[in-house]
Amino acid sequence: MNYPDNFRYTKEHEWVSVDGDVGTVGITSHAQSELGDIVYVDLPAPGTAMKAGDTLGSVESVKAVSDIYSPISGEVLEVNDTLKDAPEKLNEDPHGTAWLVKIRLTTPSEMNGLMDSAGYLAYVGT
């Protein structure tokens, strides 16, 4: 699985990719692999204000539920509604079409505290 160099990663296994002042957030391939078959995704409503570290939503595999934390502060602009009916896309394309939310960043400097791809891969030990 490709871990793009322009993404930044969290210890809780989220990724964020920034374009202008909008960050796209997802979970990493490592996270989806650890979870197994994902059967349910719960995401916030557009307009929700998030602080970095807040619970952004949850993903559930057949066996368990896991929280997703927002890597960055800002306002939720858009939610990937296709995951509602096709949560399995998170297993298939976690770094691409199965993004979770887009957030308008209020504190872009938070990005500096996140890991780059090499740092994340070292962190998960691959």
Place this chain on the structure above:
Amino acid sequence: MSESAELRKTPLNEVHRATGARMVDFGGWDMPVQYSGILDEHNAVRTAVGLFDVSHMGEIEVRGPEALALIQFVTTNNAARLQRGQVQYSGLLYEHGGFVDDILVHKVNDDEFFICVNASNQDKDFEHIRSHNRWNCTVENAGSRYAQLAIQGPRALATLQKLTRVDLSAIRYYWFTDGEVSSEPARIARTGYTGEDGFEIYVTPERAVARWHELIDAGRENGIKPIGLGARNTLRLEAKMALYGHEIDASITPLEADLAWIVKFDKGEFTGKAALERQQSEGVKRKLVGFEMRGRGIARDGYEVRLNGSPAGWVTSGGPAPALNRNIGLCYLPAEHARAGVAIDILVRNQPVEAVTVPTPFYKRAR
């Protein structure tokens, strides 16, 4: 890594790791939770055949001229009705009526019974049975002498039949025979924990790896897959089979757990009988009932159940039902509400989500 060194391993541990299984600590055992994925494995058992290593399960043997008397005293079902080669689902109860364990009693002979028990309960079960042994029986904690493999699914018989001269179609459901697999001794029982047809075989641990590979090879043309504990749980939940520590434990009686059918009050004395009679005369206050989610959300073990907005019970097992494409669960509710068609809410991460009680089992195989 000292913790994992203490985990108990089945004879197939290396095989699971080589197959790429994800391993978990299951009640002190290092066990495969999944191989190809829980949904894929679940589907394989429902439509083809799956192979499970369940060697962590315990076996207890009771022998002696009065073996039946001891079995009758420590179990709830009526073992006197068993014929040689027959299997019976039963309960081991404390005096207060709660479960020590749920078990399968196999009658090998008039003076010999073979009991299959839950992995994490086997030592406790053994001590419990031995403490009531007033009949001078030999009671042996025999788990280390057996490996157990389960072959489950509509193609289970076709798969196992390739490896044995025993006529498997002649073994009825909940019967067993002492025969051979690959010309080596095996106890072959037509039992399982999936809601499908299938077999559980007990073999010597030294030959478990050989049997595993032979079964995988024999089942290849039938689409066999190795199945982990994850799919074992979704399969048994769809079939509404109890799991110790969830539907039943020391605080739950069979009358509450919808298992009154394994309690035979007319068979004579047994541990827990007085407590169950008292509970029955006073009225059973809570009962296990199945439900399915109506709103978006998945119920999980331990979640609160509400009736008309008030706390009324708890979820014992919950999750997706892969064969049914619904989210299901089992829960305890006040007995007067423990019937199909009752609107309830499951508190999913502090949000009430609508659900409705339904008849069980959720899944029943076509015959």
